[in-house]
Amino acid sequence: MYTHIHRLTFLLALAWVIPALAADQRTGSLTITQPWSRATAPGAAIGAAYFEIVNAGAVDTLLRIESPIARQVEMHTSYTEGGIMRMRPVTSVDVPAQGRVRFEPSGLHVMLIDLIRPLRKGGRFPLTLVFQHAGPVRVEAIVQDLGTLTPPGGKETDNDHHP
């Protein structure tokens, strides 16, 4: 009985991890890991998407992001200053040689403006990252629950953390 439960947990964990891994996309020396987004309310105009760029090679620059899910796609950065959350457009993002850049809540993010359809939990949609040297890299973002703040497989209760 115990081993059965154990096996089940393992399989469930595997089922959770495999799609996340499958979503990783490698092009040359760049790997885009865990592209994700969160579900939107019916009628909501915007969505946000996140991922991490891991660069095993020379410096590159992310020029823009394209997606058929929204009429307009921008790169923004959020930061908090004196208790105020601020947002600014970002025209390009440098990816350092042998370095990484993370798009994440309260930081760099992809702004999907005027969504073609609502983002539903469990769904996927394509994002194309256009790099100066590597060219276009297409990934599939996984849509997570409404208020999620961490990538797939991230701690679900992260919302509940203490400072």
Add this chain to the structure above:
Amino acid sequence: MTTTHRRQHPKASLLALGAAGLVAGALIALFWPRPSEFRLTVLPPGPVSPDFRLVDFDGQPRSLADYRGQVVVIFFGYTRCPDACPAALFKLAQVMKRLGPASAQVRVLLITLDPERDTPQLLKSYVTAFDPRFVGLSGTTAQIDQAAASFYVAHFKAPTSNDYYAIDHSTATYVIDAQGQRRLIGAMNTSIDDFAHDLKLLAGRMKQGASS
């Protein structure tokens, strides 16, 4: 001559030191912050009472006084907010679940800082997606400015491209007690547990007040 002076001097300064110590002790005893029973930051009543004259997503005019008798939780945001607003509302939805029956005495309100783009229908589908009991309020730009000012909420339009703007805004969550007094302030990293603990405390106190 100088030696006597020296002998009296230490005595006098000792006495002064003792007196100063006593005064300091009394002052510390008076002003030492007593451990708060609340986990969120306790707000002293400000010179401006929190209030608003807005319209809910069903077209009903609403002021803070309409919610007297309930613990009111207010977040200022907008539906085009990328992560701070959905994170805050998602957390408050979980707090409501955690509260169980006590949630009947708690009202969660989202006041939009983007009345131009947040139509009543959009506001309704947005806030009720988090919890069907949540209410969204809007109004004219002047009404929104007045509401935000009474909570000391800062907000600015921040254009990101020719045809799009974000809204920079305070991300605090405000808790108003059943008497309409500003009581607590939560932050983006305040936990579900801490919110539930404090709201339960305020809701419980309200019950006692009603029975006595």
